[in-house]
Amino acid sequence: MISSPISAKNLCVLRGDNQVLDNVSFTIDAGDIFALLGGNGAGKSTTLLTFLGLISPSSGQALINGVEVGADIQGARAQISYLPESANLYPHLSAYENLEYFLSLAHISRSPEEISLSLDEVKLAPEARKKPLSSYSKGMRQKVSISLAILRRSPLLLLDEPTSGLDPLAIDEFNIILKTLSNLGTTIFMVTHDVYGACEVAKRVGLLRQGKMTSMFQAREDQKISVDEVHQAFRQSQAS
Amino acid sequence: MRLGDIYFIAKDEWRYWFRSRLSLSAIIAASLLLVASLINTTHQVQTESATREGFQQEAVKTFESQPARHPHRMIHYGHYIFRTPTPLSVIDLGVDASAGTVMFLEGHRQNSTVFPPNYSNAYAGQLADLSPAFAYQMLVPLLLIILGYASISRERELGTEIVLYSIAVTPMRLWLGKTLALGASAVITLTPLVVGLSFAVSEGEPVWTAAYMFLGYATYLLTWVFIITATSAVCQRSASAFTTLLGIWIVLCVISAPLASSIAETGKSYEGKVASDIAVQQALRGTGDGHNEADIAFNQLRAELLRQYEVKSVESLPFNIRGIISLNAEETQTKILNRFSDQRMEQAKAQTQVIYWLGLLSPTLALKNFSVNIAGTSLSEYQRFQRQAERVRFDFVQKLNTMHAEQLTYDDDIKRSIDPLSEQRTRIDSHHWKILYATSHHENFEVARISESFPHFLALIFWCFFAAIMAANVAKKGDKNVA
Ligand SMILES: Nc1ncnc2c1ncn2[C@@H]1O[C@H](COP(=O)(O)OP(=O)(O)OP(=O)(O)O)[C@@H](O)[C@H]1O
Numbered sequence: 001m002i003s004s005p006i007s008a009k010n011l012c013v014l015r016g017d018n019q020v021l022d023n024v025s026f027t028i029d030a031g032d033i034f035a036l037l038g039g040n041g042a043g044k045s046t047t048l049l050t051f052l053g054l055i056s057p058s059s060g061q062a063l064i065n066g067v068e069v070g071a072d073i074q075g076a077r078a079q080i081s082y083l084p085e086s087a088n089l090y091p092h093l094s095a096y097e098n099l100e101y102f103l104s105l106a107h108i109s110r111s112p113e114e115i116s117l118s119l120d121e122v123k124l125a126p127e128a129r130k131k132p133l134s135s136y137s138k139g140m141r142q143k144v145s146i147s148l149a150i151l152r153r154s155p156l157l158l159l160d161e162p163t164s165g166l167d168p169l170a171i172d173e174f175n176i177i178l179k180t181l182s183n184l185g186t187t188i189f190m191v192t193h194d195v196y197g198a199c200e201v202a203k204r205v206g207l208l209r210q211g212k213m214t215s216m217f218q219a220r221e222d223q224k225i226s227v228d229e230v231h232q233a234f235r236q237s238q239a240s
Numbered sequence: 241m242r243l244g245d246i247y248f249i250a251k252d253e254w255r256y257w258f259r260s261r262l263s264l265s266a267i268i269a270a271s272l273l274l275v276a277s278l279i280n281t282t283h284q285v286q287t288e289s290a291t292r293e294g295f296q297q298e299a300v301k302t303f304e305s306q307p308a309r310h311p312h313r314m315i316h317y318g319h320y321i322f323r324t325p326t327p328l329s330v331i332d333l334g335v336d337a338s339a340g341t342v343m344f345l346e347g348h349r350q351n352s353t354v355f356p357p358n359y360s361n362a363y364a365g366q367l368a369d370l371s372p373a374f375a376y377q378m379l380v381p382l383l384l385i386i387l388g389y390a391s392i393s394r395e396r397e398l399g400t401e402i403v404l405y406s407i408a409v410t411p412m413r414l415w416l417g418k419t420l421a422l423g424a425s426a427v428i429t430l431t432p433l434v435v436g437l438s439f440a441v442s443e444g445e446p447v448w449t450a451a452y453m454f455l456g457y458a459t460y461l462l463t464w465v466f467i468i469t470a471t472s473a474v475c476q477r478s479a480s481a482f483t484t485l486l487g488i489w490i491v492l493c494v495i496s497a498p499l500a501s502s503i504a505e506t507g508k509s510y511e512g513k514v515a516s517d518i519a520v521q522q523a524l525r526g527t528g529d530g531h532n533e534a535d536i537a538f539n540q541l542r543a544e545l546l547r548q549y550e551v552k553s554v555e556s557l558p559f560n561i562r563g564i565i566s567l568n569a570e571e572t573q574t575k576i577l578n579r580f581s582d583q584r585m586e587q588a589k590a591q592t593q594v595i596y597w598l599g600l601l602s603p604t605l606a607l608k609n610f611s612v613n614i615a616g617t618s619l620s621e622y623q624r625f626q627r628q629a630e631r632v633r634f635d636f637v638q639k640l641n642t643m644h645a646e647q648l649t650y651d652d653d654i655k656r657s658i659d660p661l662s663e664q665r666t667r668i669d670s671h672h673w674k675i676l677y678a679t680s681h682h683e684n685f686e687v688a689r690i691s692e693s694f695p696h697f698l699a700l701i702f703w704c705f706f707a708a709i710m711a712a713n714v715a716k717k718g719d720k721n722v723a
């Protein structure tokens with residue numbers, strides 16, 4: 001039996017005294033896009049960090065390819081491309097230098113052309129690429145971050161609010177990129193506040209509220225998930 | 241093993257330093273200071289040597305150009321002995337800066353070292369502090385702190401630490417990379433030391449003692465590298481890492497040395513100078529005045545000599561009894577004086593011994609102790625000079641006393657103040673002065689220096705290992721406290 005690339009089984013996480021994740025279970029199939037929605041502080045980022053082995057579950061399991069993350073942290077990380085919540089890059093380095101540095105540490109060799117191409121894809125202005133990131137806007141930094149996640153070509157992509165700070169055009173471009181990657185077989189786990197974007201690209205959408213998975217939506221063969229339905233469920237979950 | 245990662249991380253850290261104004265100016269300022277300190281001490285040691293040499297030549301000339309004289313007058317005329325600085329004193333002036341380098345040797349007295357008369361003491365007082373030893377003990381750790389305090393905490397604040405871990409860089413490798421970067425800069429700061437040591441070697445210092453000194457300083461700086469990267473790995477904020485490190489620096493580099501000295505002083509107190517002088521005078525009383533052959537203290541000696549040579553009066557002895565009495569008196573006095581000076585030296589040493597043990601509490605103290613001992617500018621080395629000078633003095637005086645006994649007749653000797661011819665005959669020829677003058681402290685005590693510095697070297701190694709193990713232990717848990 002082939003185990004799914006990412007799955008959570010009754011996952012519980014404590015941060016300090018807070019029960020941040022409470023019995024969360026879900027599965028993401030290979031090549032699927034899963035979007036996790038939820039209010040601020042619902043535990044979305046925590047879920048991603050748990051899959052990176054940066055936070056240990058208090059009970060339950062976070063599994064990568066059927067293996068518990070804690071059992072082989074480095075093995076899990078080697079499979080994953082992670083895009084953090086805020087573009088965490090070096091302000092003293094240019095876009096090129098940031099990418100080169102992280103790629104070399106990830107033991108991935110990409111030619112300067114490939115790097116340029118990926119920066120083209122995320123629509124980062126060419127004249128900015130050689131300037132230090134300290135002179136970038138939030139969205140520009142986010143584009144570099146996305147570019148790094150894509151360049152690694154990892155089988156698994158964990159994205160924490162990838163479109164935050166992006167202009168509408170860039171968001172559209174990004175969604176196209178995600179769909180392409182998914183079609184190529186990349187499994188994508190995305191945390192987002194963008195309901196429209198989520199319904200546009202995701203095969204499944206989960207709703208997290210105070211650490212509990214309250215509802216799950218599934219796209220059908222011929223039909224995307226309904227934005228209205230998700231919106232309504234979200235509003236209801238917040239109200240109750 | 242992905243050793244390449246460590247190198248990439250180190251290289252990036254270097255790139256960061258070169259792009260950050262603070263780091264770059266710290267590097268430049270520290271390099272200038274190190275070079276300045278080396279020029280300063282080299283200049284100081286060379287000027288001193290030149291002054292000393294000039295003074296010494298003059299003293300030798302004056303002594304040797306003395307006309308034929310009565311040997312006892314030459315005993316009182318005395319001569320100077322000079323302490324040649326060890327080549328390694330260009331690195332660490334130690335007690336040389338304050339202990340004096342020339343000693344006047346004469347009969348019946350043990351003098352202490354002084355500075356040559358035309359030696360500019362003000363210069364030593366003001367600038368002696370800026371020696372390479374001082375720069376490496378105090379200032380280079382500060383430079384390393386400025387460079388490294390944020391090495392890991394900065395990544396934590398930027399959030400890049402999480403990204404690094406997410407691409408399977410281990411916390412251990414991150415720490416090793418940062419440590420390599422800081423360690424490499426520590427090694428680079430050692431360049432002026434290597435220049436100074438090479439200079440010392442060219443002046444006659446054996447290569448292996450120079451290499452050993454280098455190793456001690458390198459170990460010390462490496463200890464700091466570990467302390468700094470570990471602190472940076474533990475602290476959530478760079479600001480708190482900086483404050484913590486500054487606190488450690490103040491305790492280890494600023495407070496520990498004076499604290500250790502004051503502990504040593506309260507622990508073992510010196511006998512007061514006046515009290516000890518009185519004790520010496522009391523002990524010397526009754527030993528007899530060597531200038532006065534009639535002193536009752538020599539009655540027994542006189543009787544023994546008369547019996548041994550089967551003669552009735554001192555005039556009939558085959559030698560000049562005045563010389564024999566001088567020889568005898570000098571020997572008795574010297575024994576007493578040596579007993580007291582040994583006592584004083586032991587007391588002084590006991591004080592430094594306390595500081596040596598306290599060296600285990602601070603790597604800076606350990607390095608200070610190590611450095612002066614290997615450089616040959618320690619109290620022990622100074623005491624070796626004192627003992628050696630005393631041997632030279634005793635030898636010089638007794639040679640003259642022997643001449644007094646063997647080459648002068650008793651008859652001439654007692655009549656010399658009334659009979660000009662006798663007076664002429666009691667002068668010995670001036671060619672003797674050439675043989676008598678022993679000029680300087682030339683003996684090299686490498687073996688003693690190595691063995692005296694070795695315990696401190698062990699303390700340094702202990703500190704380095706201790707810091708490394710602590711650092712590795714806190715660093716490897718780095719990914720448990722980022723999120
Ligand atoms: N370092 C931390 N220590 C303790 N508790 C934390 C820490 N970080 C987050 N939390 C708590 O964990 C809970 C979930 O936080 P998390 O960051 O996962 O939320 P989120 O769903 O990503 O929110 P947002 O949409 O604002 O990003 C919150 O209640 C938060 O207070």
Ligand SMILES: [Mg+2]
Binds near residue numbers: 045085
């Ligand atoms: Mg979040």
